[in-house]
Amino acid sequence: MSADLQAVAPVLSDLAEKWTQTSYLKPLNSEEKRALKVLRRLHALIKKISTPAFFVTVNPHDLTSSMVAIVGGLDIVEWQAMSSFERAKFVANHPDVAAVAFNIQITNFVDVILRYKHGPCTATC
16 A cells, blocks of 8 residues: 555645636546555545554654753753753752653644644544
């Protein structure tokens, strides 16, 4: 399925553009027909096994995060004036501060972006 989607990706973009103007357009050539067939297969899979999972990789960069400074009780200007070595030394000496800063960032991501604390996402999300 992944290879099929990659193969028809440019055609899907063209179809999406056409469908924004009117949703009643039918595929005009074999490439558009193939793209529509792939979309129908994808739709069938979603109906059968539910929507695809959404994966997010979060990689905190403790040496540039102003949240580390705030949680650590430092002034942001002071934090920005520190060298990378000084920041690394601060984080190494205060791993709890880095962990709390990371927790704040992840919690806000989950609450604001994923809207988890508001319950499961519905069609109106």
